[in-house]
Amino acid sequence: MKPAKILRIARWELTKNAGGVDRRTLGVVAVAVVLLVAVAPVVAFSGVGLDDELYRVGISEESEFAPVVAEDNTFAVVDDATVQDLESGQIDLYLADTAVHRSDSEKGAAAYEEFRDSVATYNEQQLRQEPNHSAAFPVEVIVAFEEQTGSAVIVGAPDGEEPLPEQDQDDADDGQPADEQQEPSGDEEDEGQPAADEDTDTDEALTEETDEDLPADEADDGDPEAPEPSDGQELEEEDEQTGPLAEFLGPLSEDGLTGSPADITPPFPFQSLVLAFLFVIPLNFVIQAYGSTILSERINRRGELLLVTPVSRTDIIAGKTLPYFVGAMALQAVLAVGAVWLLRGELGGFISVLALTPLVLLFLGSTFLGAMFARSFKELTFVTVTITVSLTSYAFIPAIFSDIDPIALISPLTLVVRDLQNETIALSEFLFSAGPPTLVALVFFTLGAGLYREEDMFDQRSMSGKICDSLVGPITSKWHVGLVTVMLIPFVLVTQLVAVATFFALGELAIVLLFVVVAVTEELAKTFHIYAAYEHNRFERTAKSAVVLGTISGAAFFLIEIAILVFQLIGFTELEIGEALLLFSGVITGPTEVVLLLPPLALHVATAVIGAFGAFRSKRTYIVAVSLAMLVHLVYNLSVVMLFV
Amino acid sequence: MIAARELRKEYGEFVAVEGSSFSVAKGEVFGVIGPNGAGKTTTLKMLAGLLEPTSGTATVAGFDAQNTEMRSRLGFLPEESPLYEEMTALSYLQFFADLYDVPTAVAQERIHETLDELGLDHRERQIGDMSKGMKRKVAIARSLINDPEVLIYDEPASGLDPLTTNYIIDFTAQLAADGKTIIFSAHNLFHVESICDRVAIMHNGAIIANGDLDTLQEEYGTTRYRVYTTVEVPNSVQENGQYCRTVESMSAVERTREAAEQAGGVVTDIRTDESSLEDVFLNIAEAEAKQ
Numbered sequence: 001m002k003p004a005k006i007l008r009i010a011r012w013e014l015t016k017n018a019g020g021v022d023r024r025t026l027g028v029v030a031v032a033v034v035l036l037v038a039v040a041p042v043v044a045f046s047g048v049g050l051d052d053e054l055y056r057v058g059i060s061e062e063s064e065f066a067p068v069v070a071e072d073n074t075f076a077v078v079d080d081a082t083v084q085d086l087e088s089g090q091i092d093l094y095l096a097d098t099a100v101h102r103s104d105s106e107k108g109a110a111a112y113e114e115f116r117d118s119v120a121t122y123n124e125q126q127l128r129q130e131p132n133h134s135a136a137f138p139v140e141v142i143v144a145f146e147e148q149t150g151s152a153v154i155v156g157a158p159d160g161e162e163p164l165p166e167q168d169q170d171d172a173d174d175g176q177p178a179d180e181q182q183e184p185s186g187d188e189e190d191e192g193q194p195a196a197d198e199d200t201d202t203d204e205a206l207t208e209e210t211d212e213d214l215p216a217d218e219a220d221d222g223d224p225e226a227p228e229p230s231d232g233q234e235l236e237e238e239d240e241q242t243g244p245l246a247e248f249l250g251p252l253s254e255d256g257l258t259g260s261p262a263d264i265t266p267p268f269p270f271q272s273l274v275l276a277f278l279f280v281i282p283l284n285f286v287i288q289a290y291g292s293t294i295l296s297e298r299i300n301r302r303g304e305l306l307l308v309t310p311v312s313r314t315d316i317i318a319g320k321t322l323p324y325f326v327g328a329m330a331l332q333a334v335l336a337v338g339a340v341w342l343l344r345g346e347l348g349g350f351i352s353v354l355a356l357t358p359l360v361l362l363f364l365g366s367t368f369l370g371a372m373f374a375r376s377f378k379e380l381t382f383v384t385v386t387i388t389v390s391l392t393s394y395a396f397i398p399a400i401f402s403d404i405d406p407i408a409l410i411s412p413l414t415l416v417v418r419d420l421q422n423e424t425i426a427l428s429e430f431l432f433s434a435g436p437p438t439l440v441a442l443v444f445f446t447l448g449a450g451l452y453r454e455e456d457m458f459d460q461r462s463m464s465g466k467i468c469d470s471l472v473g474p475i476t477s478k479w480h481v482g483l484v485t486v487m488l489i490p491f492v493l494v495t496q497l498v499a500v501a502t503f504f505a506l507g508e509l510a511i512v513l514l515f516v517v518v519a520v521t522e523e524l525a526k527t528f529h530i531y532a533a534y535e536h537n538r539f540e541r542t543a544k545s546a547v548v549l550g551t552i553s554g555a556a557f558f559l560i561e562i563a564i565l566v567f568q569l570i571g572f573t574e575l576e577i578g579e580a581l582l583l584f585s586g587v588i589t590g591p592t593e594v595v596l597l598l599p600p601l602a603l604h605v606a607t608a609v610i611g612a613f614g615a616f617r618s619k620r621t622y623i624v625a626v627s628l629a630m631l632v633h634l635v636y637n638l639s640v641v642m643l644f645v
Numbered sequence: 646m647i648a649a650r651e652l653r654k655e656y657g658e659f660v661a662v663e664g665s666s667f668s669v670a671k672g673e674v675f676g677v678i679g680p681n682g683a684g685k686t687t688t689l690k691m692l693a694g695l696l697e698p699t700s701g702t703a704t705v706a707g708f709d710a711q712n713t714e715m716r717s718r719l720g721f722l723p724e725e726s727p728l729y730e731e732m733t734a735l736s737y738l739q740f741f742a743d744l745y746d747v748p749t750a751v752a753q754e755r756i757h758e759t760l761d762e763l764g765l766d767h768r769e770r771q772i773g774d775m776s777k778g779m780k781r782k783v784a785i786a787r788s789l790i791n792d793p794e795v796l797i798y799d800e801p802a803s804g805l806d807p808l809t810t811n812y813i814i815d816f817t818a819q820l821a822a823d824g825k826t827i828i829f830s831a832h833n834l835f836h837v838e839s840i841c842d843r844v845a846i847m848h849n850g851a852i853i854a855n856g857d858l859d860t861l862q863e864e865y866g867t868t869r870y871r872v873y874t875t876v877e878v879p880n881s882v883q884e885n886g887q888y889c890r891t892v893e894s895m896s897a898v899e900r901t902r903e904a905a906e907q908a909g910g911v912v913t914d915i916r917t918d919e920s921s922l923e924d925v926f927l928n929i930a931e932a933e934a935k936q
Binding site: 012302304309312 | 657690693694695696697713714716717719721723725727728729731732736740741743744745746787
């Protein structure tokens with residue numbers, strides 16, 4: 001690779017369209033950006049105010065509702081209005097001393113409903129400002145969200161009638177009502193405060209006092225038996241959220257909430273959702289531009305002349321990709337650092353940026369390969385939508401549940417969410433999350449690069465034909481079949497992990513479904529490139545060559561079993577479904593029992609040979625043979641489960 | 646300077662080029678002609694390193710055609726000019742100059758010099774706004790940006806108006822005069838005939854004839870005699886007050902003279918017409934079709 005050439009192509013990629021935008025357009029864009037930057041914070045913090053002064057209100061001088069109207073911008077006070085003005089339509093509501101009159105119109109009814117909500121909100125605020133919470137909220141429920149361990153979430157009440165979390169039982173033993181424990185009363189309160197309350201500071205209405213008077217570290221000191229957040233995941237003790245948006249987003253980790261019964265809501269991980277959304281969405285815009293530029297090289301043979309320059313295709317691809325990679329990373333870095341600052345009021349987010357790198361690579365890699373497959377912008381649209389949906393699902397959905405289940409770690413975004421929540425991330429967790437997508441991205445780039453040549457770039461072969469081309473590209477000898485098999489292992493791995501995340505809630509059915517996915521993905525990964533190689537006349541179509549190629553591919557694939565061993569190192573097998581995934585490899589009883597590795601080796605070789613036998617004859621026989629191989633694989637896996645579980 | 650040995654290119658079952666062998670000496674202009682689908686473009690792309698031969702070898706300027714180093718010594722002009730239309734001519738040419746490691750000062754001088762020679766004035770205009778002929782000139786300028794030893798031009802004047810076509814053909818002839826080695830394909834055989842030293846005729850992926858124009862004419866061409874008489878003879882046409890009969894042998898000329906004398910007239914003139922390249926090509930193509 002020649003860095004100078006890569007940078008020159010990257011510069012060209014950035015500037016080639018500059019001539020198409022005149023100065024006036026640039027000026028308009030610049031002004032728009034400046035306005036957007038200026039207006040965005042105002043909108044973010046104060047809202048757009050679309051319903052400001054929507055309803056006109058008359059108020060008598062003696063009305064008790066005056067403070068409610070003053071607090072709500074929805075209402076505009078009409079001076080010197082009387083109740084008679086309701087009929088003329090000059091006002092929508094008239095607030096007498098203690099009574100509310102409304103006009104006989106739809107708007108009057110809407111104004112009345114709005115006013116009732118405003119009164120409720122106002123009353124709630126007033127109650128929360130009461131120094132004596134027991135008086136304000138005679139009944140209070142504490143909800144503590146626990147890490148999932150297979151049992152239901154424990155919900156306790158302060159009067160001891162219901163089971164309490166361990167730390168709360170200690171509190172109950174003290175005979176103190178929970179509401180009193182929240183009173184700002186110094187060190188005593190630290191002892192009685194549930195550890196789960198550490199993160200409730202952002203909910204102003206609920207825990208304003210504890211935010212100031214109950215630092216998280218002190219709470220931990222006072223409650224040594226507070227549960228660990230999760231296996232191997234330790235919350236940073238100084239888990240304070242003091243950034244500008246901390247209150248808006250709620251607690252970083254919803255370990256617990258206190259408040260009135262009206263405050264009880266399902267434990268929806270709102271913040272994880274927002275954070276995951278924040279990082280994934282911009283990537284979808286980047287890949288649109290990236291996919292277009294790659295495909296535009298292929299339309300009308302535009303990229304042909306680059307291929308006759310003394311620049312390797314690797315350099316061309318790297319140069320064209322670099323601006324989008326740097327741009328996406330810069331965007332993600334700004335978002336990560338900004339999110340840390342907004343939520344925690346400090347600079348940080350380095351780990352987040354590091355964790356986002358494989359995700360950016362995966363988006364770009366899959367888009368690159370997709371753009372090499374697509375024959376038109378119409379097809380590219382289909383491809384990018386598919387990529388957007390699949391990768392967003394892969395990255396986004398697990399990350400939402402980053403606080404709930406270790407399966408969430410299959411997405412690098414989970415690392416980001418946890419980093420932003422100031423949790424410690426183990427190296428093994430990082431590798432588990434970031435490794436497979438990085439490898440898959442590299443595989444995608446490699447396969448796409450195999451198509452970045454005159455013969456494949458400009459022809460109009462179907463997508464399936466292009467997939468065959470990309471797989472066959474690296475195969476020039478029988479040993480390369482094994483190499484391609486190994487290349488496909490990360491892709492298989494990620495597919496199976498996504499399947500785990502998708503099916504894990506389905507119990508025993510999940511295991512069967514997972515094994516179906518395992519059989520399908522692994523048999524295709526072992527034999528599809530063999531079929532493609534035969535189609536491209538890379539090998540003689542004989543039974544002998546099929547046996548040789550199948551054996552090489554099956555043996556190479558067996559390496560995936562070693563990769564799966566890595567899962568065990570991070571506790572993945574503690575999940576029932578994770579255990580099931582590992583069973584077929586024969587390593588469940590320990591990696592030292594090498595003999596148990598032989599059956600899966602034999603399985604992979606046998607099924608790959610079955611697939612190869614079909615591949616060397618025709619497309620139809622390949623479909624039949626690979627289906628048979630999948631069936632054998634599935635039966636084997638289910639048999640192992642039935643015999644050993 | 647260019648050598649192809651048993652070049653073969655297959656696309657699945659289809660054989661695009663079948664065992665082509667030829668060589669081009671330094672400073673020579675070598676034409677490749679043939680009907681559509683004959684394998685001309687595939688052959689040129691294998692020489693340019695764009696396509697990998699299924700078998701056989703191609704060397705250009707002493708390098709294997711697949712060697713990246715070879716590309717520094719080559720200027721390639723494909724049949725279509727796929728330019729980056731959002732760029733200006735100057736920025737486009739400078740970009741390629743950078744890829745060829747041409748120093749900026751040298752590149753700027755070369756760009757302006759070449760565009761001057763090609764008569765392209767609107768250099769700051771976006772390529773997308775240029776006419777087809779202007780785009781072709783930009784493409785030619787790009788092929789010369791690295792001052793290559795070897796030029797491979799595939800249909801350089803395809804689809805252009807006669808004026809621009811002549812300009813480009815003359816420019817190509819000038820490049821040949823400057824010592825460039827040129828391999829050149831065209832459908833317009835007159836252009837090939839006018840600037841090429843040697844010609845290969847391709848048909849169905851194979852080279853069916855290869856040599857200088859005289860040799861090809863001798864081998865595949867025919868000589869025609871136009872016999873002018875004062876009286877009408879069989880198969881004659883009236884032309885400028887005389888009668889003209891075209892025959893293909895001296896014995897036929899003799900028979901025409903006897904016929905004219907029997908009719909009371911005389912032969913006033915006998916002219917010889919040598920076969921053009923087009924005639925040669927048509928003769929060969931016809932013979933191939935019969936086979």
